[in-house]
Amino acid sequence: MGAGEGAGAGTGVGAGGLDVPKLQHRLAEFAAARNWQRYHTPKNLVAALSVEASELVEIFQWLTPEESARVMDDADTAHRVTDEVADVLAYLLQLCEVLGIDALAALDAKIDRNERRFPAPEGP
Numbered sequence: 001m002g003a004g005e006g007a008g009a010g011t012g013v014g015a016g017g018l019d020v021p022k023l024q025h026r027l028a029e030f031a032a033a034r035n036w037q038r039y040h041t042p043k044n045l046v047a048a049l050s051v052e053a054s055e056l057v058e059i060f061q062w063l064t065p066e067e068s069a070r071v072m073d074d075a076d077t078a079h080r081v082t083d084e085v086a087d088v089l090a091y092l093l094q095l096c097e098v099l100g101i102d103a104l105a106a107l108d109a110k111i112d113r114n115e116r117r118f119p120a121p122e123g124p
Helices: 020-033 042-060 065-069 075-099 103-117
Strands: none
Touching (some): 020 075
């Protein structure tokens, strides 16, 4: 049930950048209009997220490190990568919505923990 399919370009983006709650609301409306809410359980969303992440991995699977660094140079491949990234993000945002997780706050807290856990080396 394509999480990101059919979303109009630009309507979830404000002048200050992405508006996560608005995007989550659009995703929820998209699913509700198709009566897909019953499928959007945490288990199903995590499975769909894994599938979409695997589709992203598939694009890079047999590329050399140098080729992978240039993946966005080819318009067709760049489009595929962008679409898969959007699908991964769409399912992740839907999972966060269902579980009541503030994705940006969770990421901010995780970065804080990692900075304490893995301090940068001091000096040269």
